[in-house]
Amino acid sequence: MLANVPTRKPKIAISACLMGDEVRYNGGHKQSRYCRNLLSDHFQFVKVCPEMAIGLGVPRQPIRLVGDPESPKARGTVDKSVEVTQALADYGKEMADTLGDISGYIFMQKSPSCGVERVKVYREDGIPQMEGGSGVYAKAFCEARPDLPVEEEGRLCDPVLRENFVTRVYAYADWQALKVNGLSRRAITEFHARYKYQLMACNPEQYKVLGALLGSSGQRPLEEVAEEYFHGLMQGLRRCATRGNHANVLMHISGYLRRHMDPQDKAEIRDLILQYRDGTVPLVVPLTLLKHLFRLHPDPYIAQQVYLQPHPEKLSLRNAI
Structure with missing residues (x-):
């Protein structure tokens, strides 16, 4: 789930x-x-x-x-x-x-x-x-x-711009909800962990920058850190994810299934990811298989990742990218 x-x-x-x-x-x-x-x-x-x-x-x-x-x-x-x-x-x-x-x-x-x-x-x-x-x-x-x-x-x-905009809207709303529930250093760190793969798809360099910010912010005021972090997050998400970055993220995520897959399964998911990278199939194809496999073999870290479902599935935004 x-x-x-x-x-x-x-x-x-x-x-x-x-x-x-x-x-x-x-x-x-x-x-x-x-x-x-x-x-x-x-x-x-x-x-x-x-x-x-x-x-x-x-x-x-x-x-x-x-x-x-x-x-x-x-x-x-x-x-x-x-x-x-x-x-x-x-x-x-x-x-x-x-x-x-x-x-x-x-x-x-x-x-x-x-x-x-x-x-x-x-x-x-x-x-x-x-x-x-x-x-x-x-x-x-x-x-x-x-x-x-x-x-x-x-x-x-433009399907890529459309998906990027909606992803950012839900991320912004997610942060607003976090602020309502109460900011804390732990809450921001957990938020960043959930956005790991979404940031890696859009802007992997910014993911590292924000991780370093949170790792070295212990003596700074919480509100100051939160403001700088969120600005960096939204700037990072503004960059549209490329097929190459998506493929890299999908490979990373599939690695969490390696203990549960035989060589044939591994080859199938790898082939689908490469087909997506090369423009043969849309993003929804390897994603659907990955989500199916994680339903069979749940992983708590992957289950929290925003990347797998950053917006409602009914919008079908990843069917066209």
């Missing part, structure tokens, strides 16, 4: 237009079927539309980013005297604090308020610039919450 199978529904924020709310400048929406019809079964969504929140009605003239791509202004496309840069930035900072209990955020891509990156920025004469920028609200929000998992809805079409 796996001890780490997620059962809770993390709370995450989402651009309201992606949930079908008619809040866009033209009274329309950008409903995401994936978010509304599938992810809503596993997440508690909090809908946010910063443009509506700062008083822009529906319908309204659209806004766009103008000026320096590093620090653009959000202005009306028709009436250029309409500028809502500060209002959007202030609302981003406000919501970063108000939504303190969320575990992730899905933003509307290309939006001058909500786009995370590659948002079109115009020169003063109206000509688009080569370099893109970030939506004003999204930039302010993300700067205030740098460790929060965020993603643009369009990028969720």
